[in-house]
Amino acid sequence: MGSTAIRPGYRGHARYSHRVNPDLNDITQEIASDPAAFIGIPLALVGAVFLSLGAQFQHRGVGKVEARTDSSVGKGMSGKQLALLLARPSWVIGTLMLGLAILFQLGSLSFAPIIVVQPLGAIALVITAVVNSRVAKVKVNRQSVIAIIMCVGGVFLFVFVAAFTAVDKPVTEQNLITILIILAVVLAAFGLAFTFLRKRMRAIFYVLGAGVLYGFVATLAKVVIGRLQQGDFEWLTLTCVIALLAATALGAYFVQNAYASGPPDLVIAGLTVIDPLVAVAIGIIVLGEASQAPPWAIVVYIIAGVIAIWGVFRLAKYHPQTQL
Known part of the structure; x- marks a missing residue:
C-alpha cells in the first residue's frame, strides 16, 4: 500500500484536477472553458425539488x-414503528424521491465542481x-421566514467566499485516518447521548445529529469514489465504506425521529445547512483547504457559519409546528 495522496472526487480527467484559484479572473476562465459544468446546475435544482x-x-x-402507536414523540422510534413505515405508501414514495435526489446530486457533481452545485x-x-405550509395549513410566521433567510443566506455566503479563497488539496492517508477517528468519536458521542438522554430529546437534537453525520458521509463518499476510480481499494478504503454505512444508518434513524418530533422544513434545514458546513469544516481543519485564504475570509467563514446555524435554532424555536 503506497502513501500516494488521493484527491476526493477525482475523475481521471485533466479538467477536474485544477485547484481553486483565488484570482477571480482565473476562476472565471476555468468555468468558461468547461461549458459542461453548467449542466450540473439544473440537475442540482431538480435534486433539491426531489429532496x-x-x-x-x-x-x-x-x-x-x-399517531397509530402508543410510543410518545421524542423518545426514539421503536423497531416496530420502523417496520410499519415500510407499509406506509407515503413514506415509501418519500424514500424513493430522496433516492432520486441523491442520484441527481451525484449527476450534478459529475458535471460541475461541488462549490458550484452544493449551495x-x-x-x-x-x-x-x-x-x-400549504399541506399542513399552517402559516409560516415572520420569525420562521427570518430563520429560513438566515439559513440559506449563511450557506450561500460561506460557499461563495470559499469558492474564491479555498485551495483544493489532495487527501493523504493520514488525513483520512484523522477523519475516521473524528467520526468514531462523533458516533460514540451521539450514540451515548441517545442511549441515556433519549426521553429528553427534542427535534433539534435529531436534526443536528443527522446534519453532522451526513456531513461526514458526504466527505467519505467523495473519498471512496476517488479511491475506487484510481483502483486503490484496500483495508483503509474498506474501513471508509464501513464507517460511511454506519454514519448513514444512524443519520437516517435520526432523520425519522426528527420527522416524528418536528416539521419537515426543520429537518431539511439541518440537512442543507449543518451537512455542508460540517463537510467544509473538515476540509478547512483537517485538509487545510483554507491554508491560503486571507484573514478576512476566515472571519467571513465564521460569521456565515454562525448565521446559518443560528437560523436552524431559530427555526426550531419559532416554527409554529415545533418548540425548542
Whole structure:
C-alpha cells in the first residue's frame, strides 16, 4: 500500500484536477472553458425539488405511524414503528424521491465542481417551507421566514467566499485516518447521548445529529469514489465504506425521529445547512483547504457559519409546528 495522496472526487480527467484559484479572473476562465459544468446546475435544482418533496412525504408517513402507536414523540422510534413505515405508501414514495435526489446530486457533481452545485441544495429548505405550509395549513410566521433567510443566506455566503479563497488539496492517508477517528468519536458521542438522554430529546437534537453525520458521509463518499476510480481499494478504503454505512444508518434513524418530533422544513434545514458546513469544516481543519485564504475570509467563514446555524435554532424555536 503506497502513501500516494488521493484527491476526493477525482475523475481521471485533466479538467477536474485544477485547484481553486483565488484570482477571480482565473476562476472565471476555468468555468468558461468547461461549458459542461453548467449542466450540473439544473440537475442540482431538480435534486433539491426531489429532496423537498421526499421530506414532505416521509414526514407524513412517520406522522401516521406515530399517531397509530402508543410510543410518545421524542423518545426514539421503536423497531416496530420502523417496520410499519415500510407499509406506509407515503413514506415509501418519500424514500424513493430522496433516492432520486441523491442520484441527481451525484449527476450534478459529475458535471460541475461541488462549490458550484452544493449551495443549491439550500433551495430545498425554501420549497419545503412553502409546501409544508400549504399541506399542513399552517402559516409560516415572520420569525420562521427570518430563520429560513438566515439559513440559506449563511450557506450561500460561506460557499461563495470559499469558492474564491479555498485551495483544493489532495487527501493523504493520514488525513483520512484523522477523519475516521473524528467520526468514531462523533458516533460514540451521539450514540451515548441517545442511549441515556433519549426521553429528553427534542427535534433539534435529531436534526443536528443527522446534519453532522451526513456531513461526514458526504466527505467519505467523495473519498471512496476517488479511491475506487484510481483502483486503490484496500483495508483503509474498506474501513471508509464501513464507517460511511454506519454514519448513514444512524443519520437516517435520526432523520425519522426528527420527522416524528418536528416539521419537515426543520429537518431539511439541518440537512442543507449543518451537512455542508460540517463537510467544509473538515476540509478547512483537517485538509487545510483554507491554508491560503486571507484573514478576512476566515472571519467571513465564521460569521456565515454562525448565521446559518443560528437560523436552524431559530427555526426550531419559532416554527409554529415545533418548540425548542
